[in-house]
Amino acid sequence: MNALSRWTGRAVGALAALASLGVLVMMLHICADIVLRTLFDAPVPATVEIVSRYYMVLIAFLPLAWIERRNAMVSVEITDAALSPRMLRISDALVSLLVTCVYAVLTYTTWRVALREWATGTYVLALETRVPVWPTYFLPPLGFGLAALATLLRAAMQLAGGPAAREGAAS
Template sequence: MEQLRRGVDLSMSFLATLASLGVLVMMVHVCADVIWRQISGGPLPATVEIVSRYYMVLVAFLPLAWVERRGGMVRVELIDGFLSRRMILLSDVMAALLAAAVYFGLSYASWGIAMRNYNTGTFVTALQYAVPVWPTYFLAPLGFLLAGLVVMLRALFIATGTDARGDNREALQ
């Protein structure tokens, strides 16, 4: 179980680093566009399209699993004060399974959209340049799938007595 936890943590660190690099490259690209506009009087070709269709999509979807792993999503504990410890654990497992089902459903739905855009070779035209955007449609299903897997692992960790952040908890019996 500890090796599984370390593998997940390493994978999530990689995704967070990749998304951080996406933010950094986006900042450099936008700054270069501003500087180029001042020098030449015109924009770098396709800056808006690349920022909105590549960088922003990367930054939005890849870190979903990392955020889930760190427990950073919104959590409502309205009735937890009235529940026994065992019922809270059961509630946490059920919420994780429901979240995983939603993530997997979103992954499945967005995979169909990604395949449709891949098959048609979707692109946008910017200043007479064709910018292929079909590859970015695969980031959403990937992000949702990874988040769903992380939430499934959280359910497993909670059910076996260790929650997703590594806190020791009593196992469901």
């Protein structure tokens, strides 16, 4: 399980770094579009389409596993004070398993959509230019799938009584 946890940690870090790079490239792309449009009346073609269909999808879905691995997702802890440490660990593990199931369903559903969009070669038109967008449909299942793995590992560590702490120690 340690090897799987290490591999997951590296994959999670790589996807988070890719999403961070996406933010940087998006900012440069938008700045270039503004400068070229303002100074030379020559905007970068398909900026809106690329930002909304590539960068935003990349930024939204790839860091999910990183957030889950750090246990930094929003949570409500109303009953936690009334639970014993053992019951709290079991409660956290059950929540992690439920979240794993949700991510697994989302992975399966978005994977099927990605395959359909790939088969049809989905694109958008931007000023009579075809911008293929089918590749971006594979980003959500990648993010959801790795998040499912991260939450499953967290549940296993919680059930085993390991260091899957509540405040981000699993990073």
